[in-house]
Amino acid sequence: MKKIQSNLHYFNISRQNLENFLDNFYIFDEKHPQLQEYIVNAKEVKNILITIKTLQEKKESKEVVEKYFLELSKILNKFSNCSEFGCFINACDSFLNFAKKNIILLEKIAQRYFEKRILNETIPEEWVQAILDSNSSRKKGKCGEKKLLNILAECGFQEVKTWEGFFNEQKCVAKFSKIFSVKNVRKNLNIKMAAKKQNKKLDLIIKINRKIFLCEAKHLNTSGGGQDKQISELIEIISLKEQNNNISYVAFLDGSYSNIILGEAIGGEKLTTQRKEIEKCLLRNSYNFWVNTAGFEALFADLKE
Known part of the structure; x- marks a missing residue:
């Protein structure tokens, strides 16, 4: 020796x-292997939200609307963290797993979402990947x-x-x-x-x-x-x-x-x-x-x- x-x-x-800058041991520049699962879930979440908002605008009964909130609760999962609504839950001083188990809270957050955000059917892949990229520091x-x-x-x-x-x-x-x-x-x-x-x-x-x-x-x-x-x-x-x-x-x-x-x-x-x-x-x-x-x-x- x-x-x-x-x-x-x-x-x-x-x-x-x-x-040196750009040390490969700390770089995560590949697309997320489950990107499509995140996109599919984000679309499902958005479609249910659009349905809920439409039903409310048509003055549909509370019982009917609540069925869709229950459906929303069911599909909120780990892939929902990169949906616009999932991010909005964080902005409301809450977190996904808690909100999905509390229907009353979920309804209140959704109402705020309808008031404060634009709701459309678009789910750009690069937006979802960008949210995943922003969390890359957790992998280090x-x-x-x-x-x-x-x-x-x-x-x-x-x-x-x-x-x-x-x-x-x-x-x-x-x-x-x-x-x-x-x-x-x-x-x-x-x-x-x-x-x-x-x-x-x-x-x-x-x-x-x-x-x-x-x-x-x-x-x-x-x-x-x-x-x-x-x-x-x-x-x-x-x-x-x-x-x-x-x-x-x-x-x-x-x-x-x-x-x-x-x-x-x-x-x-x-x-x-x-x-x-x-x-x-x-x-x-x-x-x-x-x-x-x-x-x-x-x-x-x-x-x-």
Whole structure:
């Protein structure tokens, strides 16, 4: 195994090689495989709404109209989230599954829809796909983890699912899971993992011979309250220290905000504080690492046999 260099070496590699835009691991540009199901359902929802509105305009009996509201309730499902009416339910401070089970609420929302929106038979495919595209960020939860697993596989690390496999392999990686729970990791690796959030799971446990890397991966594109919290979590991770010097913590951050953190542009007080905290933790904990994609690749390329 090649001797790895200082954590500041990989931090500087990260600084010198910022993230590229359009990272394929986070792109979902193909049409949704169930697009037609969404379109069909949107048409069904709209047709029933048109029928209800027409019946009301003709002063049809309440009993007849309510039958169609019951029919509307039945066809509202997961595919209705991308219908215009499904989106309107969200705009009315409600959500689909709740509204469909409450006929009185459903009727009131429909009346608002008739008053506030244009109701016609058109269902453009590109509109439905656009709504699906707008929800693509929800798919990114494990993309960073998958990206790192891919890099590690290229470096010869085999993914294992059991502790037996973990201890038998010289080069391997495991995902935190029920088997690799925080409790089991603490026990089997004889470490504290003393984060403020006691049972905070990380993403990956990477092993090469006796060296163990506990890694947390995050992908951030903008700053703000939620993002600042995630940066604080990463900083806390590299502030952790174990008695065993073979244990290292790795904070991995990609996305455009990683470039802001690692860049040289002058920022506000929050950004300045984040940068100082990262460098301070790296200096205090020489076995821990803060890296982006290039830094992570360099670190584990150096660990190749």
